Amino acid sequence: MIEFVTFYLIPGLVLGSIYALAAAGVSLVYGVMRFAHFAHGDLMTWGAYAALVAVGVLGVSPWLAIPVAVLATIPVALAADRAFYAPLRRSAPAVLLISSFGVALMIRALVYLIWGPTPESYARGFTPPLFLGEIRIQQRHLFILGGALAAALAVHLLLSHSRAGRAMRAMADDPDLARVTGVPVAGVIRLTWAVSAGLAAIAGVFLAIDTELTPLLGFNVLLAAFAAAILGGIGRPWGAALGGLILGLAEELSSYPWIGTAPLLDPSYKTAVAFAVLILVLIFRPQGLFKGMG
């Protein structure tokens, strides 16, 4: 039981929280602008490296560097929107998707150019885990779980209790109706990018704290983030967050020895679990757990 919590449940929750933050950002952009934003993973990478600069220059811990990461990532998203997505706003979603793939490659190339391909980390060495009773947990895992919860609450409050959030939801429900009723479309789009890029930066820093910084850091979890967004009902940030948690847990728990002593599923097939869950959901509940948009 202790083993289950320490090595399977907690890692699953941590991974799930990171997926959840990434997926919420993807879902938000999809809701307001109706396209799958492929550069989201590379925005995560960008945020993580921005925090690395802050850690190096200011000498602060990566947790305190998160605001820097957020502030450094938002302009990138806004610039990409201005230069590449805005001119294509009325194009087919596939065109936007492909152009976002181009943006992803540009951001990645920039990361390679500035920081090089060698893996980096925020800190050297190791911190021993905390003991809660008999359960071992890394301090950073507690912070990641808490941070993800706080970010999710902030997004929820923004969407449900602020005028801007209501405008975003109006855009998501019916863009044309929102426009004719006087919703400031340009402003809502900018806000959407800001929130989405901020979530991406936070997810990127969390992921880099738990693993290490590589130029493919965010891209490697992008597919899982999309799967989580679809699982939760695309365009529904809360659904995406829940989808992320479910996927993270499913991946880690699938290799627990539920029956006998051998892992239920060989851990090298973990990645496939996420997509098996996704396919099952698409078959039995095509609109996602929460009713997503088409």
Added chain:
Amino acid sequence: MTALRLPRRAALAAGAASLFAPSLARAQGEAIRIGVILSATGGLAAFVPPIRAGIVLAFEEMNAAGGVLNGRRLQMVEADDQTNPQAGVTVATRLVQAENVSAIIGPMASGITIAVANAVTVPAGVPIVSPSATAPAVSQINDNDTVFRTAVPDGLQGQVLARLVREAGIERVAIMAINNDYGRGLAGSFTAAFQARGGTVAGAQNYEENRPSYRAELQTLARTGNPQALLLIGYPASGGNTILRNSIENGFFQRYIGTDGMRDQGVIDQIGARALEGMFGTGPGTAAAPERREAYAAAFRRANPQMDPGAAFVAQAYDAAYVIGLAIQAAGSAERAAIRANLRTVANGPGEVVGPGEFARARDLIARGAKVNYEGASGPVEFNATGDAQGRIEHWAVRGGRLTSVAQLSE
């Protein structure tokens, strides 16, 4: 060499001067284009800067010595395979069909080398020389004798590693191996040799690259069969470092063993010297005569003061460029088939021995009708019937936070 036939980017890069002086270019002959496919991005990217510097050094030396075939320059045409077989096939197709390269150095990874050979270079008859593809399976490609490597195959590495592990007093190991040709091949050759020496493989996992966490895999291995050490066969940036971190943090294993894929000072710098002190493993060795090695190392340090000439596969990459240059000179032609037919001629004995930095002497010998035998920076570089170089395996260990070369072993 007209502007119209060049891709636009190349024309821009070549600059206006060369476009307005085509007669000069023709007098010296067109540059001979040699493809270089490295994994500049992706899991193996950390290895690339010194390897690329080694290749650049070899080409610069040969060009400074007057080039090949009466003053024609050797020109690198670089491509990035992203440590991904599909991308490797795409860029190889471009090099072979659009860039019309005479030969290719690379790719680095075994799986990518096999994919590129089968899909592109064997059908097109382009000779390729990989500096670092070590999987035994590379020898088995039905390649019309076009696939060569200056790296020593993992059959030998597995045997040497098995002996070192047993000599370290370890009887039971768990293996985490990357799920590709390299990981499976080396895990297989190690397991066979280790069991023959009375060792037990307590558990083995092929792991998927680029996962954010490997705790479940490690936990499963750690409690199966009471292993004394973890053998990690992988690449640092695509999971290797994460595996070491997860394992050390949770105390799954106390001792670590690595292979050529993890032989990188950067790993120790990232993970922390204290946790990895005493880790040991195998890597590409040098069987070079000390004076040849020193000639290469001195030239490399002059050109790249920040980089290590002893980093993994750098000497092998340098040698790959050299044997291609010499084969062109010996063939008297930059035709693909002619290069292929002459690679063994210049690399294998008997013949006048030439070494790193001695391209001008080699060319004079060839001009006088002598046969040359290149003995390189990584070893004597003798290609056998399947195009594999015979060489040594390095025994390395982490001592005082530095990756230290302990011995060069041939068995």
